Amino acid sequence: MKKRFILLFVLSLVLLTSCSSDDNTALIPSADIIGTVELYDDDQNIIDNTNMTISLEGSSPLITATTDLNGNYNLKNVPFGTYTIVYEKEGFGTYKRFDVEHTDVGEFTLIPEQLKLGQISNSIITENTVVINGNFIILTVTRPETEDLLVKRLRIFYHNSENVSNEIYTEFSPIVGTNSNLANLTFSIAFFINLGFEPGDTLWFKVYGDNFYSNSYMDPDLGVTVFPNVNPITADAVSIVIP
Known part of the structure; x- marks a missing residue:
């Protein structure tokens, strides 16, 4: 009887040691x-x-x-x-x-x-207008007179439909900095042709205030560049037909 008890005790120790080893192996470093x-x-x-x-x-x-x-x-x-x-x-x-x-x-x-x-930009765009002058397109961007940022920064998104936004676009500009609340931005028509737009296309512009630290990044899951710091409060998109 005593030998049987000792044998059972030894077997229990072996099983406990085995379980302990398995548990340690399962731990994730x-x-x-x-x-x-x-x-x-x-x-x-x-x-x-x-x-x-x-x-x-x-x-x-x-x-x-x-x-x-x-x-x-x-x-x-x-x-x-x-x-x-x-x-x-x-x-x-x-x-x-x-x-x-x-x-x-x-x-x-x-x-x-x-x-x-x-931070998300505090710069608000209140109005945009766009006109053609010869071989150039002039985009006028307006901010509130009370906006007192040292440099007013913005980013422009270009697209071929009116749903253009910081999430839906064909191309986008780098950050543009201006010192006044009214900015006239001039682009050559050739610039947009080189981006892939064609004569007769309706070209849409959407402008947002942005931070110097824009922190834009390519999201591999979405397959697009994300612009986390643009101010969502902005004017409606404007358009013009490329001659």
């Missing part, structure tokens, strides 16, 4: 992801870096962190893999960083560069 942001207003002034929410898209449960006074964040105990990091704060457009490799090569993964993020 993890480490922290750390980084820093710096936040800016329309006039390129550094503003409060706190309380930006950083998260890992698609993680379950959702892994998040919040920035401190210096803009530092620490996503804790992240399983190794490839992630999209999402940056969000009230008054800011949502920014995404894709294909972040988080691998077992150290105590943590450091996002090396300090990410500079701008």
Whole structure:
């Protein structure tokens, strides 16, 4: 009887050890992801870096962190893999960083560069007009007289239909900066021909205020460039027929 009890005890230890080994093997290795942001207003002034929410898209449960006074964040105990990091704060457009490799090569993964993020632009477009003058197209953009930004920045989207927007477009301009609330922007007709538009096409313009730190990015899932910091309050699109 005593020998039988000892045998059963030994078998129990073996089974427990085996289960413990299997459990350890099933554990997913993890480490922290750390980084820093710096936040800016329309006039390129550094503003409060706190309380930006950083998260890992698609993680379950959702892994998040919040920035401190210096803009530092620490996503804790992240399983190794490839992630999209999402940056969000009230008054800011949502920014995404894709294909972040988080691998077992150290105590943590450091996002090396300090990410500079701008607010959604405070610049409002109140009116647009467009005319043809010889071989040129002149787009006039109007803002409120009370707008007191040091530099008024805008971005233009071009398309062949009236539903043109910062999400639906054929082409877009770089950021254009002006010093006055009324801006006359001149384009050669050849410029639009080179973009793929043709004589007889109706060319539509949609103009938005944008931040110096536009933080535009290519979204591989959507297949388009995203413009998170354009001001959605803007004038209606205007059009002209290309001669």
